Amino acid sequence: MFELRDLYQQVIVDHNKSPRNFGKLARFNHEADGYNPLCGDKLHVYLNVNDAGIIEAVSFEGEGCAISVASASLMTEALKGTPVSEFKQKFEGFQHMVTSDLDELPDEAVMGKLAVLSGVREFPSRIKCASLCWHTVKSAVEDSHKVAKTE
Structure with a gap:
């Protein structure tokens, strides 16, 4: 288990230092701001959803703690190509994973790389950082048009 925890930490550090899909999209048709007053994390997301309802591109800008930045980076990778109609299911799956009992292992086949964030369950104040x-x-x-908050 310790080796797995080390791998998870390495992925989080990598996505924090070199976030994927960071920056404003050239073309987007949905956007929103998010703010975590507990930690001070702030971000702005951009989405380009095509006429078929598929998230073609997603990116973010902002600043925050390592968990917040890594989570946003991993999320953008996971959402590319996702139909908006399936977003709610992914959202709920992520929320369940980060709030479930510590002995419940994440379903890596479903969650993919996002499973590395399941460790935030051990630190309840960090759940808001990961889910912002x-x-x-x-x-x-x-x-x-409301600022998304984790409160």
């Missing part, structure tokens, strides 16, 4: 980007994309998909 998901709440922000939810606001973007719903065209809500």
